Amino acid sequence: MEDKTFTISVYSENNVGLLNRISGIFLKRHINILSLNVSESEIENVSRFIIVVNTTEKWVQNIVGQIEKQIEVIKAFYHTDEETIYLENALFKIASNLLFDEKQIQNIIKESQSTIVTVSRDFFVISKSGRRSEIEELYAKFKPYGIMQFVRSGRISVSKEKMEISTLLETFK
Amino acid sequence: MRISGAEAVIRCLLAEGVDLIYGYPGGAIMPVYDELYKFQDQLHHVLVRHEQGATHAAQGYARATGKVGVAIATSGPGATNLVTGIADAQIDSTPMVCITGQVGRHLLGSDAFQETDIIGISTPVTKWNFQVTEASQIPEIIAKAFYIARSGRPGPVLIDITKNAQFDEFDFSYEKCTGIRSYIPVPKLNFDKVAEAAALINSAKKPLIVFGQGIILGQAEAEFKAVIEKSGIPAAWTILGLSALPTDHPLNVGMLGMHGNYAPNLLTNECDVLIAFGMRFDDRVTGKLSTYAKQAKVIHFEIDPAEIDKNVKTEIAVLGDVKESLATLLPLLDAKSHDLWHNEFKALAEVEFNSVIKEELNPTNGKGISMGETIEMINKHSKGDAIIVSDVGQHQMFACRYAKFNSTKSNITSGGLGTMGFALPAAIGAKMGKPEREVVAIIGDGGFQMTIQELGTIFQTQVPVKIVILNNEFLGMVRQWQELFFDNRYASTKMINPNFVAIAEGYHIKSKKVTQREDLDEAVAEMLASKDSYFLEVMVEKENNVFPMIPTGACVSEIRLS
Numbered sequence: 043m044e045d046k047t048f049t050i051s052v053y054s055e056n057n058v059g060l061l062n063r064i065s066g067i068f069l070k071r072h073i074n075i076l077s078l079n080v081s082e083s084e085i086e087n088v089s090r091f092i093i094v095v096n097t098t099e100k101w102v103q104n105i106v107g108q109i110e111k112q113i114e115v116i117k118a119f120y121h122t123d124e125e126t127i128y129l130e131n132a133l134f135k136i137a138s139n140l141l142f143d144e145k146q147i148q149n150i151i152k153e154s155q156s157t158i159v160t161v162s163r164d165f166f167v168i169s170k171s172g173r174r175s176e177i178e179e180l181y182a183k184f185k186p187y188g189i190m191q192f193v194r195s196g197r198i199s200v201s202k203e204k205m206e207i208s209t210l211l212e213t214f215k
Numbered sequence: 216m217r218i219s220g221a222e223a224v225i226r227c228l229l230a231e232g233v234d235l236i237y238g239y240p241g242g243a244i245m246p247v248y249d250e251l252y253k254f255q256d257q258l259h260h261v262l263v264r265h266e267q268g269a270t271h272a273a274q275g276y277a278r279a280t281g282k283v284g285v286a287i288a289t290s291g292p293g294a295t296n297l298v299t300g301i302a303d304a305q306i307d308s309t310p311m312v313c314i315t316g317q318v319g320r321h322l323l324g325s326d327a328f329q330e331t332d333i334i335g336i337s338t339p340v341t342k343w344n345f346q347v348t349e350a351s352q353i354p355e356i357i358a359k360a361f362y363i364a365r366s367g368r369p370g371p372v373l374i375d376i377t378k379n380a381q382f383d384e385f386d387f388s389y390e391k392c393t394g395i396r397s398y399i400p401v402p403k404l405n406f407d408k409v410a411e412a413a414a415l416i417n418s419a420k421k422p423l424i425v426f427g428q429g430i431i432l433g434q435a436e437a438e439f440k441a442v443i444e445k446s447g448i449p450a451a452w453t454i455l456g457l458s459a460l461p462t463d464h465p466l467n468v469g470m471l472g473m474h475g476n477y478a479p480n481l482l483t484n485e486c487d488v489l490i491a492f493g494m495r496f497d498d499r500v501t502g503k504l505s506t507y508a509k510q511a512k513v514i515h516f517e518i519d520p521a522e523i524d525k526n527v528k529t530e531i532a533v534l535g536d537v538k539e540s541l542a543t544l545l546p547l548l549d550a551k552s553h554d555l556w557h558n559e560f561k562a563l564a565e566v567e568f569n570s571v572i573k574e575e576l577n578p579t580n581g582k583g584i585s586m587g588e589t590i591e592m593i594n595k596h597s598k599g600d601a602i603i604v605s606d607v608g609q610h611q612m613f614a615c616r617y618a619k620f621n622s623t624k625s626n627i628t629s630g631g632l633g634t635m636g637f638a639l640p641a642a643i644g645a646k647m648g649k650p651e652r653e654v655v656a657i658i659g660d661g662g663f664q665m666t667i668q669e670l671g672t673i674f675q676t677q678v679p680v681k682i683v684i685l686n687n688e689f690l691g692m693v694r695q696w697q698e699l700f701f702d703n704r705y706a707s708t709k710m711i712n713p714n715f716v717a718i719a720e721g722y723h724i725k726s727k728k729v730t731q732r733e734d735l736d737e738a739v740a741e742m743l744a745s746k747d748s749y750f751l752e753v754m755v756e757k758e759n760n761v762f763p764m765i766p767t768g769a770c771v772s773e774i775r776l777s
Binding site (some may be wrong): 062 | 254334335338339342343344345346363394396397398519520522523524525
């Protein structure tokens with residue numbers, strides 16, 4: 043079985059220690075987490091983890107089974123890239139003088155459909171949402187001019203199909 | 216009622232029906248011990264000699280009774296000493312609640328004296344754990360702990376209670392936990408799946424049943440027996456499934472796995488339908504997975520969805536409570552006898568008897584006492600009515616292969632984790648849980664010395680357990696592997712042992728050492744007749760091996776008889 047990218051979604055109670063419990067499941071199997079995002083879900087007090095891994099389908103099934111077994115986990119799923127809408131967010135901090143000295147920078151911003159979050163005397167910050175490849179492309183374009191700071195978030199995603207959890211979660215409201 | 220957190224702990228335990236706990240006091244748990252003193256007529260505390268002993272005793276108690284075992288310890292080293300027993304309970308699905316003291320809330324994270332992150336440490340080996348930092352949390356959390364430990368697939372839970380939460384007062388009331396919204400302990404049985412399974416079983420020409428501890432944990436022994444008797448299917452057990460079916464039942468075809476019986480291992484790769492009940496296809500059972508029962512269609516009856524297809528791909532998975540599943544399955548099965556198929560088992564059992572068992576039970580060529588004949592001698596005098604608690608190693612395999620069992624919950628051993636040192640404290644717990652039954656611990660000279668200090672617990676509590684040391688002056692199982700796979704290089708497996716009888720006598724435990732075969736019968740009889748605890752050391756042949764054997768990574772049908 044070949045390795046593929048899978049997005050694991052976990053709905054859980056909002057509980058200290060659960061992240062440790064879940065990350066241990068990956069640690070034990072030597073599976074590297076490519077990205078991790080935790081936020082509140084559509085239901086109050088229910089957290090949603092989005093974990094991206096590169097592994098085989100057999101392992102991802104095993105992992106999801108082990109995650110779902112944890113007492114405070116309500117439900118866990120996995121999806122392939124084709125089955126989800128996903129993106130990441132990135133922030134670029136760039137020296138302000140470049141905005142005026144290098145006219146090309148303004149074109150890059152426009153073409154990439156990124157937004158300027160803030161501009162100050164010394165630096166400006168650009169935010170870009172999109173697929174990993176789009177962010178990497180933008181990074182490559184800014185790089186020759188010098189990037190003061192760069193950060194990229196973990197993946198966030200929603201499934202294309204209706205999640206079977208929705209009805210279950212209704213009962214939690 | 217306004218009480219302290221410490222008193223609330225005791226009242227919660229009483230409300231859960233606990234009357235016996237194992238533990239060891241220390242600084243961060245002292246408020247709870249102070250309450251234990253006040254409640255000593257309702258809640259009996261057994262002072263062990265090391266916290267690991269408390270967990271194994273709690274496990275022995277749980278395995279013998281089916282109830283939740285409870286262990287208690289202080290923070291820091293007290294808590295970390297529990298970890299081996301917790302890991303053992305996790306892998307063997309034993310219901311246990313451990314309570315640890317913790318430094319006060321204001322000291323958390325300050326590297327205070329005896330502070331350790333026991334929540335972080337115990338997370339991978341607990342079914343659930345929680346740190347209580349306020350007294351008012353205690354009733355809800357302890358109620359949840361017991362519910363989680365005993366429901367569904369059981370397991371260990373650890374509750375860490377900061378010292379301030381033990382001292383602080385609050386308005387106490389207790390309500391048992393009956394459900395947790397994110398936790399489904401028992402998946403709902405799907406009748407269609409049972410019907411599908413029944414149709415496949417009815418069509419099978421050479422079906423084989425393999426069963427594990429699920430039958431015992433699910434209290435489904437009677438339903439299981441009814442199913443195998445009606446369907447006439449041979450049934451083989453995992454080490455933890457042992458005793459769920461009486462040894463002499465005609466459909467009991469023996470033990471699976473590495474040192475299991477010849478017939479069920481070989482015929483695993485001959486059967487056309489393999490039906491698993493409450494077992495998890497551990498590597499010690501399956502050997503090489505890529506050649507395990509590939510010809511068979513596999514049906515898996517299981518409570519834990521994470522076990523389905525984990526190791527062995529199933530044709531039909533039936534999730535649910537095994538007792539209910541078996542009861543639903545029974546009326547759908549055709550009555551059969553599978554005589555020809557049984558003859559294959561009988562023929563192979565005879566091969567094993569002639570090449571392994573006969574010599575093991577009646578050694579010739581002037582060899583010393585064998586482990587097998589010692590177990591057989593215990594059978595002769597116990598008539599199969601004893602609870603056998605075995606440690607880990609060669610003697611464990613001999614105990615499981617040769618001990619006779621008439622009733623369930625009678626085989627207590629460390630299966631998944633293979634914890635040396637398990638048996639002595641586990642036997643204490645088993646005997647306290649089932650005082651009316653004979654409890655015999657069978658231990659090697661290596662494992663005995665890992666928890667030997669629990670002889671002190673036996674002396675102090677006067678619990679009448681019987682201890683048999685099978686002494687070959689070696690770490691026998693490792694030595695066997697060194698002989699077979701490491702060219703006889705006996706690296707650090709020879710034991711220079713102390714005078715065990717003198718040690719036992721130091722604890723005022725009646726004891727005897729047997730070195731000659733002719734003395735064995737009388738010594739075992741005397742041990743079992745004793746009203747008090749009894750220590751019997753049997754000097755056995757030094758370099759005997761356990762056979763049959765499936766070498767690691769080999770296929771079940773490559774089982775070796777020598």
